Amino acid sequence: xxxxxxxxxxxxxxxxxxxxxxxxxxxxxxxxxxxxxxxxxxxxxxxxxxxxxxxxxxxxxxxxxxxxxxxxxxxxxxxxxxxxxxxxxxxxxxxxxxxxxxxxxxxxxxxxxxxxxxxxxxxxxxxxxxxxxxxxxxxxxxxxxxxxxxxxxxxxxxxxxxxxxxxxxxxxxxxxxxxxxxxxxxxxxxxxxxxxxxxxxxxxxxxxxxxxxxxxxxxxxxxxxxxxxxxxxxxxxxxxxxxxxxxxxxxxxxxxxxxxxxxxxxxxxxxxxxxxxxxxxxxxxxxxxxxxxxxxxxxxxxxxxxxxxxxxxxxxxxxxxxxxxxxxxxxxxxxxxxxxxxxxxxxxxxxxxxxxxxxxxxxxxxxxxxxxxxxxxxxxxxxxxxxxxxxxxxxxxxxxxxxxxxxxxxxxxxxxxxxxxxxxxxxxxxxxxxxxxxxxxxxxxxxxxxxxxx
Numbered sequence: 001x002x003x004x005x006x007x008x009x010x011x012x013x014x015x016x017x018x019x020x021x022x023x024x025x026x027x028x029x030x031x032x033x034x035x036x037x038x039x040x041x042x043x044x045x046x047x048x049x050x051x052x053x054x055x056x057x058x059x060x061x062x063x064x065x066x067x068x069x070x071x072x073x074x075x076x077x078x079x080x081x082x083x084x085x086x087x088x089x090x091x092x093x094x095x096x097x098x099x100x101x102x103x104x105x106x107x108x109x110x111x112x113x114x115x116x117x118x119x120x121x122x123x124x125x126x127x128x129x130x131x132x133x134x135x136x137x138x139x140x141x142x143x144x145x146x147x148x149x150x151x152x153x154x155x156x157x158x159x160x161x162x163x164x165x166x167x168x169x170x171x172x173x174x175x176x177x178x179x180x181x182x183x184x185x186x187x188x189x190x191x192x193x194x195x196x197x198x199x200x201x202x203x204x205x206x207x208x209x210x211x212x213x214x215x216x217x218x219x220x221x222x223x224x225x226x227x228x229x230x231x232x233x234x235x236x237x238x239x240x241x242x243x244x245x246x247x248x249x250x251x252x253x254x255x256x257x258x259x260x261x262x263x264x265x266x267x268x269x270x271x272x273x274x275x276x277x278x279x280x281x282x283x284x285x286x287x288x289x290x291x292x293x294x295x296x297x298x299x300x301x302x303x304x305x306x307x308x309x310x311x312x313x314x315x316x317x318x319x320x321x322x323x324x325x326x327x328x329x330x331x332x333x334x335x336x337x338x339x340x341x342x343x344x345x346x347x348x349x350x351x352x353x354x355x356x357x358x359x360x361x362x363x364x365x366x367x368x369x370x371x372x373x374x375x376x377x378x379x380x381x382x383x384x385x386x387x388x389x390x391x392x393x394x395x396x397x398x399x400x401x402x403x404x405x406x407x408x409x410x411x412x413x414x415x416x417x418x419x420x421x422x423x424x425x426x427x428x429x430x431x432x433x434x435x436x437x438x439x440x441x442x443x444x445x446x447x448x449x450x451x452x453x454x
Contacts, residue, residue: 003226003244007131008175010251011161016123021258023440026122026129028411029262031436032090033083033100034064035411035418038452039339040085041065042422044317045195049081049202061109062449065423069453072109073209076159079105080202086342087197087321088268088418092129093402094260095136095154096144098201102155103128103162106205110163110212111445118442120166126257128162133256135226138244141368142237144189152187152200152207153236159208169216175223177215181207182225182232192308193322261402266414267337269321272305274400275379276324279393280331283383291332291351293386297359299324300380304371306363313356317342328381329355339421412436423454 001009040046041064050063053074061075062068064082069075083089083101091098107121107128136154143150160181164174184207187200215221227233227241234241267277276299283289301309301324311323320326320342329352330341340346366377378394385391397403399410406414412433419429428451435448442448 002223002228003241003248004175004178004223005171006245006248007161007178007226007251008164008171010248011127011131011165011174012169012171014127014252016119018123018126018255019258022126022255023122025257025261026125027436027439028264028406028408029090029100029125030104030122030439031408031415032264032411033104034432034452035415036086036089036101037064037079037083037105038422038424039088039418040082040198043082043085045085045198046078046082048195049078049199053078059113061112062453064449064452065454067454072113073206073213075109075112076106076209077202077206079109080205081198084198084201086268086339087270088265088339090262090264091271092133092136092260093263093271094256095132095140095150097132097136097140097150097154097158099129099132099155099158099262100125101201102151102159102204102208105202106159106208107162107166108445108449109205110166110209112449114166115444115446116166117440118445118448119440121445122440124162124166126255127165128158129257130251130255131161132158133260134247134251135244138247139233139237139239142239144368146236146238147189148236149187149189149191149197149200152204153185153232155201155204156181156185156207156211159205160211163208163212164215167212167216169212173215173218176219176221177211179221179223179225180214180219181211183221184211189308193311193319195316195318197318261405263402264400264406264411266398266400266406266410267327268339268342269327269337270309272301272308273322273324273327274398275395276301276381277327277331277337278398279379279381279395280328280383281336282395283381283391283393284332284335287391289332289383289385289391291355294332294355294358295384295386297328297332298362298382298384299328299360300362300364300382302366302371302377303363304366304368305379306361309361313353314347317344317347320347324361325356325359326352328359329353338417424452
């Protein structure tokens with residue numbers, strides 16, 4: 001039995017009696033993803049995306065934060081783009097992929113067509129996460145090291161698996177869908193810091209929907225695309241296919257969502273900046289630092305992180321999310337870092353710009369290949385003051401990491417912050433939160449999506 005056959009058999013046979021912990025993580029991820037999509041719907045990249053696709057066909061699926069409804073594949077695309085527009089969404093440090101803003105846009109779009117329940121969506125999400133994590137455990141770092149952005153590859157596989165589960169496709173069609181989606185995937189790390197990066201996320205969601213629907217009609221595909229001679233393993237990740245088959249024999253034992261968890265973000269910027277920003281804010285708040293008394297700020301981070309944070313003075317919002325000096329300067333200036341620091345006007349803030357020249361990043365040698373999932377190596381921030389003091393903070397696990405996870409209340413608070421940036425009003429925010437309180441009781445997801453449009 002090859003990898004596609006192993007995966008499709010598992011997807012279609014495992015019961016939906018997942019643990020309470022698995023469903024709890026899935027529910028928190030759902031709330032977080034909806035917030036990120038709604039805030040992202042107010043971004044420039046999302047507005048441009050909607051302009052490009054609004055004539056691609058009327059459908060039943062909601063474009064969140066708008067009054068548009070499109071066919072499920074295009075709704076998945078638009079909502080996926082919105083979800084990653086501010087890089088505020090969760091990720092998995094095993095597969096090096098964004099998870100929830102790929103899977104939920106695909107699942108919700110299909111669910112609206114099928115009148116599926118929230119519990120069916122959560123079950124399918126857990127399945128999709130498992131595929132991303134198990135396949136990503138083997139090929140995630142290989143993809144990354146070859147220059148591929150793992151999300152449009154592994155995310156598309158996960159979205160396909162999740163949609164097949166939701167659509168209740170049989171093993172043969174599920175295997176074909178997973179094979180078909182490998183003909184639609186790709187995307188380079190060179191797009192990090194560009195508007196195209198959230199497009200990667202939207203494409204992963206969209207391709208998962210399309211591959212599943214193609215397979216549902218009876219279109220078949222090769223069973224060799226994961227682990228054959230010409231496959232993801234051999235061509236894209238340069239890994240031994242036997243390693244993938246060995247890991248796939250452990251599907252669901254235990255579930256990746258429970259074993260590894262998800263990394264949530266509480267600052268709207270790259271995951272590699274979360275520790276740094278938390279350290280800076282701790283120092284600023286604990287010592288009530290007057291920014292006029294700062295001589296310089298030094299940040300020491302692993303070199304594999306620094307490689308993906310190249311921007312000094314960002315020219316665009318996309319670059320700002322990957323700019324260590326900008327994010328630190330904004331955090332010091334405002335004593336927080338929020339979505340409102342990522343607007344065209346915020347990028348011109350004179351006080352923030354005046355702080356950037358005194359901020360430096362000193363990478364210390366550490367390769368991603370030397371880190372297994374969750375790095376034990378700290379980010380170290382130093383604030384040098386005019387009075388001679390040097391204030392230092394070391395952060396290994398920021399709030400939202402799997403070792404220091406945010407509570408449900410933390411995620412609800414983040415959701416309300418996202419709503420404040422979105423086109424929705426505060427009244428809807430309260431109504432949506434009420435739905436979140438008993439998410440699994442929603443029998444038709446349209447009960448919720450009706451509240452997510454303007």
